[in-house]
Amino acid sequence: MAQLKPVDEALSEILAHAKPISGEIIELTQASNRTLAEPVVALTSQPPFNGSAMDGYALKASDGTKGTVLKNIGVAAAGTPFDRPLANGECARIYTGGELPQGADSVIMQEKVTIEGDQITLQDDVADGQNVRLKGNDFAKDQTIARAGKCLNPFDISLIAAAGHGQIKVTRKPKLHILATGDELVQPGQPLEQGQIYASNGFGLTPLFELAGVTVQDFGVAIDEQAKLEAKLQAALQDEPDILVTTGGASVGDKDYMLAALQAIGAEIDFWRIAVRPGKPLMFGRLGKTLIFGLPGNPVSALVTATVFVRPAIAALSGQAADPKIVQLPLADQLPKNGPRQFYRRARLTTYKSGLAVDPILEMDSAHLSSLSQCDGFIVQAPFCEGKQTGASVDFMMLPWAL
Numbered sequence: 390m391a392q393l394k395p396v397d398e399a400l401s402e403i404l405a406h407a408k409p410i411s412g413e414i415i416e417l418t419q420a421s422n423r424t425l426a427e428p429v430v431a432l433t434s435q436p437p438f439n440g441s442a443m444d445g446y447a448l449k450a451s452d453g454t455k456g457t458v459l460k461n462i463g464v465a466a467a468g469t470p471f472d473r474p475l476a477n478g479e480c481a482r483i484y485t486g487g488e489l490p491q492g493a494d495s496v497i498m499q500e501k502v503t504i505e506g507d508q509i510t511l512q513d514d515v516a517d518g519q520n521v522r523l524k525g526n527d528f529a530k531d532q533t534i535a536r537a538g539k540c541l542n543p544f545d546i547s548l549i550a551a552a553g554h555g556q557i558k559v560t561r562k563p564k565l566h567i568l569a570t571g572d573e574l575v576q577p578g579q580p581l582e583q584g585q586i587y588a589s590n591g592f593g594l595t596p597l598f599e600l601a602g603v604t605v606q607d608f609g610v611a612i613d614e615q616a617k618l619e620a621k622l623q624a625a626l627q628d629e630p631d632i633l634v635t636t637g638g639a640s641v642g643d644k645d646y647m648l649a650a651l652q653a654i655g656a657e658i659d660f661w662r663i664a665v666r667p668g669k670p671l672m673f674g675r676l677g678k679t680l681i682f683g684l685p686g687n688p689v690s691a692l693v694t695a696t697v698f699v700r701p702a703i704a705a706l707s708g709q710a711a712d713p714k715i716v717q718l719p720l721a722d723q724l725p726k727n728g729p730r731q732f733y734r735r736a737r738l739t740t741y742k743s744g745l746a747v748d749p750i751l752e753m754d755s756a757h758l759s760s761l762s763q764c765d766g767f768i769v770q771a772p773f774c775e776g777k778q779t780g781a782s783v784d785f786m787m788l789p790w791a792l
């Protein structure tokens with residue numbers, strides 16, 4: 390058998406073909422989890438004026454000595470500025486978010502004054518600039534506030550709104566099609582006959598990919614006949630998705646037609662079989678602009694390889710830096726040594742000596758879904774690496790929903 394391709398080599402080859410796709414303008418309300426196609430530059434300074442951080446009185450710091458009596462000459466409310474400049478010995482009532490009147494440079498909280506008619510007496514000293522948010526202290530007009538390639542989270546979206554943008558340019562959402570294979574597969578909800586199992590892969594892969602920011606269409610199940618598989622593949626490729634993901638038929642059994650069927654319809658296969666566990670028979674190829682991932686049928690293999698190989702490709706197509714989110718954490722238990730393939734070993738987050746740690750799950754079967762469902766991520770073990778003792782540090786690929 391040909392040498393298995395190392396994981397890093399396979400990933401670099403995949404990423405070399407996953408170039409960022411075109412951009413489109415969208416409403417900011419639709420921006421969650423979308424990736425910026427260009428930097429966002431502030432249309433205004435934030436705050437746009439010198440404003441108060443407290444409900445109280447705007448004054449000149451030169452008048453701000455404890456015991457001073459000031460005359461209150463008006464109100465500066467948020468949205469309704471006070472239009473007269475303050476003279477020495479004067480103050481203005483101001484609310485949080487109100488613009489400082491001209492001449493004022495400081496604010497005293499209302500709890501720190503006593504009031505009598507239109508006069509206030511300061512109960513504390515006031516420093517220059519106290520309780521004032523200076524214009525542009527958050528960001529300045531024309532400042533870049535978010536970089537191209539940033540996948541937008543809710544906090545980013547508020548920032549962009551505060552900078553005045555109702556629309557932004559993001560990369561188009563990649564389109565991803567899924568096709569399963571296997572005579573034995575039955576949709577959940579249907580009765581199961583002898584020898585059949587439920588088709589579970591598409592159900593996990595769809596949200597896994599959607600969380601990564603693509604639009605998914607599931608083309609169902611192809612039966613194990615090469616001509617029928619070719620027809621199904623052609624249907625799934627017809628409107629040129631950015632990615633096609635198949636599961637099953639990737640190994641060497643007489644009914645494993647995926648490689649032959651992909652070649653027969655004209656796909657160029659870049660590689661088949663990787664030194665990865667689980668997921669050895671993974672194939673990667675291309676047809677036109679579509680990247681094709683032939684994942685193994687075993688459910689754990691399919692979901693792990695989708696995480697390790699397909700998600701970075703989605704990130705790259707979306708214009709993001711591929712970021713596998715690997716962190717170093719101590720082991721909460723012993724870790725057995727590894728064999729010849731890079732192992733993505735199921736593991737749970739836990740605590741060890743009152744810090745965050747990972748607990749390896751010993752189940753290794755690539756069809757065992759309940760252990761996969763219990764894991765928070767994968768300990769990444771290089772080929773042939775030695776076992777490790779409790780407390781030793783390991784590389785951990787955290788799943789997006791882990792914490």
Ligand SMILES: Nc1nc2c(c(=O)[nH]1)N[C@H]1C(S)=C(S)[C@@H](COP(=O)(O)OP(=O)(O)OC[C@H]3O[C@@H](n4cnc5c(N)ncnc54)[C@H](O)[C@@H]3O)O[C@H]1N2
Nearest residue numbers: 569571587588589590637638639640645669685686687690
């Ligand atoms: N002689 C060898 N046999 C196998 C090798 C090998 O190197 N030599 N590799 C093994 C490895 S590793 C894997 S992984 C599997 C992958 O096989 P296939 O990709 O051909 O997958 P299938 O045979 O189609 O299915 C395997 C298993 O998974 C179930 N399955 C398939 N699709 C689904 C689905 N959509 N939902 C749920 N379950 C699914 C299927 O019923 C089988 O039980 O090959 C090993 N064999």
Ligand code: MOO
Nearest residue numbers: 667668669690755
């Ligand atoms: O690679 Mo297979 O997924 O080990 O069973």
